[in-house]
Amino acid sequence: MKIVVLIKQTPDTAELPKVAAEEVKSGTIKATMVINPWDEFAAEEAIQLAERFNGDAIALSVGAPGAVDALKHAVAMGVGSAALVDNASLRDGDIWATAALLAAAVKAQGAVDLVLTGKQSVDDNSGTVFVGVAGKLHWPLLTNVIKVREIADGVVTVERLVEGGQETVSAPLPAVISVAKEINEPRYPSFMGIRKANKASIPTLSAGDLGVVTPANKTQWTNIRKPEVRRTQVNIIGGATVQEKAAKLVDALLAEKVI
Amino acid sequence: MSVLVWIEQMNGQAVASSWEVLGKARQVADDLGAPLVAVAMGADINATAELARQYGADLVLTITSPVLENYRLSAYAAGLRRAIEEVEAVVVLTSATTRGRELSAAVACELEAGLAPDAVDLRVEADKVVAVRAIYSGNILTDVTFDSPVQFASIRPRSFPMPEAGEAVAELQPLDLGVNEDQVAEKVLEVKSTDTGEIGLTDAKIIVSGGRGVAADPVKGFAMVTELAQTLGAAVGASRAAVDAGYIPYRYQVGQTGRTVKPDLYIASGISGAIQHLAGMGSSKVIVAINKDREAPIFERANYGIVGDLYEVLPALTAEFKKRLK
Numbered sequence: 001m002k003i004v005v006l007i008k009q010t011p012d013t014a015e016l017p018k019v020a021a022e023e024v025k026s027g028t029i030k031a032t033m034v035i036n037p038w039d040e041f042a043a044e045e046a047i048q049l050a051e052r053f054n055g056d057a058i059a060l061s062v063g064a065p066g067a068v069d070a071l072k073h074a075v076a077m078g079v080g081s082a083a084l085v086d087n088a089s090l091r092d093g094d095i096w097a098t099a100a101l102l103a104a105a106v107k108a109q110g111a112v113d114l115v116l117t118g119k120q121s122v123d124d125n126s127g128t129v130f131v132g133v134a135g136k137l138h139w140p141l142l143t144n145v146i147k148v149r150e151i152a153d154g155v156v157t158v159e160r161l162v163e164g165g166q167e168t169v170s171a172p173l174p175a176v177i178s179v180a181k182e183i184n185e186p187r188y189p190s191f192m193g194i195r196k197a198n199k200a201s202i203p204t205l206s207a208g209d210l211g212v213v214t215p216a217n218k219t220q221w222t223n224i225r226k227p228e229v230r231r232t233q234v235n236i237i238g239g240a241t242v243q244e245k246a247a248k249l250v251d252a253l254l255a256e257k258v259i
Numbered sequence: 260m261s262v263l264v265w266i267e268q269m270n271g272q273a274v275a276s277s278w279e280v281l282g283k284a285r286q287v288a289d290d291l292g293a294p295l296v297a298v299a300m301g302a303d304i305n306a307t308a309e310l311a312r313q314y315g316a317d318l319v320l321t322i323t324s325p326v327l328e329n330y331r332l333s334a335y336a337a338g339l340r341r342a343i344e345e346v347e348a349v350v351v352l353t354s355a356t357t358r359g360r361e362l363s364a365a366v367a368c369e370l371e372a373g374l375a376p377d378a379v380d381l382r383v384e385a386d387k388v389v390a391v392r393a394i395y396s397g398n399i400l401t402d403v404t405f406d407s408p409v410q411f412a413s414i415r416p417r418s419f420p421m422p423e424a425g426e427a428v429a430e431l432q433p434l435d436l437g438v439n440e441d442q443v444a445e446k447v448l449e450v451k452s453t454d455t456g457e458i459g460l461t462d463a464k465i466i467v468s469g470g471r472g473v474a475a476d477p478v479k480g481f482a483m484v485t486e487l488a489q490t491l492g493a494a495v496g497a498s499r500a501a502v503d504a505g506y507i508p509y510r511y512q513v514g515q516t517g518r519t520v521k522p523d524l525y526i527a528s529g530i531s532g533a534i535q536h537l538a539g540m541g542s543s544k545v546i547v548a549i550n551k552d553r554e555a556p557i558f559e560r561a562n563y564g565i566v567g568d569l570y571e572v573l574p575a576l577t578a579e580f581k582k583r584l585k
Binding site: 011017215258 | 269270274329332333356357360361364369371372373375377393394395397399406407444447449450452453459464465515523534535538541542553561562564565566571572575576578579583584
């Protein structure tokens with residue numbers, strides 16, 4: 001059984017607020033780059049499934065040369081091998097071109113049974129690249145999965161969260177799965193794992209290597225900007241007792257017509 | 260040429276944020292000089308289709324099939340594609356619910372069309388739609404312009420107001436799905452409703468949240484948060500600190516790595532206002548902060564504040580609201 005986990009390198013979430021519009025425009029982000037936190041759950045699940053079903057886990061990423069560090073993190077966690085797809089032919093926010101590259105990279109791994117990934121990246125926030133990967137591969141897609149219940153007889157059965165409910169769904173393999181935070185608790189890389197990752201050879205593939213002609217952009221990002229920060233003058237409600245403060249606040253909120 | 264909106268339904272009822280999208284789409288359609296078409300899909304969609312007529316659609320497409328009883332991406336994608344072809348849609352919109360987001364993406368990918376996922380605003384410029392997206396977890400905004408003949412966007416709930424229901428003038432037009440059960444790869448084995456009667460965070464008009472400030476007695480603290488929420492018909496939220504400390508499950512988390520919300524009123528109790536939390540709730544219309552520490556950053560974003568102990572302030576507020584909202 002061969003399991004691929006798709007990984008993105010993204011800014012450390014603690015540094016996201018400091019990212020400047022100019023950095024996004026130029027594509028040169030100064031923040032510390034780490035493995036996208038949502039993808040850690042996918043990497044953990046790939047490792048667990050590889051153990052459970054005696055398979056191999058492979059991590060793939062589309063990114064700049066530095067993104068190899070995110071792949072090394074996955075290898076240090078316990079993913080067997082990794083490959084990077086060079087993103088030189090891509091522009092920001094190009095969902096389908098990214099998906100085309102990832103789908104081709106998945107195919108290049110041979111007979112893959114399952115592709116796992118996180119629910120979205122913390123930078124582009126599209127949550128749709130895996131939809132494109134499933135679409136390009138013509139494989140079924142199961143999103144927001146919180147438990148892989150069974151893989152047997154060429155069918156995967158999962159539990160997934162949807163608004164207002166929980167579903168048990170099955171689909172024939174090969175399939176694409178996006179995982180939710182509830183699925184597991186990602187492990188920290190062990191000392192041995194980090195040593196293994198540092199020695200691992202992680203090849204870089206280009207769009208040309210994969211035989212992908214990057215499709216033309218369907219969307220452009222323009223007028224990239226910081227959101228306006230609302231600076232409010234807070235009205236601190238005073239009063240002799242907590243009851244008096246509560247009454248004054250309720251007066252104010254009723255006058256605002258938000259109740 | 261037309262503007263097409265998918266009206267999502269769950270348990271036989273239309274999802275409210277679909278109407279917000281339909282309301283905005285009315286304006287987009289008028290700006291483009293194109294008719295507004297709604298499409299409803301399911302095993303039984305009469306009620307949803309009727310409401311779509313009242314909320315401003317010029318034409319309502321209905322796709323009814325037992326194959327559509329439970330939502331499955333491949334079956335619903337086939338239906339949406341069918342509707343797009345039928346009315347030659349150039350703009351295709353859904354609400355950015357879990358389903359709406361993946362459905363619009365699956366069909367956009369198949370048609371090699373541009374997509375703006377989870378957009379927070381829309382406008383028409385030179386006969387094309389321009390969408391606005393919040394990226395970098397709410398820390399950057401970007402316009403998204405389209406280079407494809409068909410333009411897709413999923414719209415974040417509460418980005419636009421609910422439209423007023425009006426006179427129903429639209430025709431209903433049934434369409435065949437053209438898909439059999441054996442053509443659908445996904446099989447739904449069980450559906451468990453986790454609907455506990457609680458109000459969902461993303462659709463909530465009012466949210467009462469708790470944070471690290473409940474540490475002294477988290478069970479009591481969140482019971483007080485919940486009681487105030489119930490009194491106001493509000494949703495319960497939490498900061499990441501409260502979730503990480505195990506006070507409340509992850510699905511309640513508001514912020515950069517939780518839900519992004521935009522209620523009319525957000526009451527933050529015992530939440531210091533870390534920038535990651537502010538990224539998820541900073542566009543709320545009115546923000547109330549209750550915190551012991553006057554220097555907490557939440558007061559810089561709040562409209563109203565009470566400096567005090569939440570174990571005293573929350574019950575006092577609940578009592579006062581109960582008295583006034585009778």
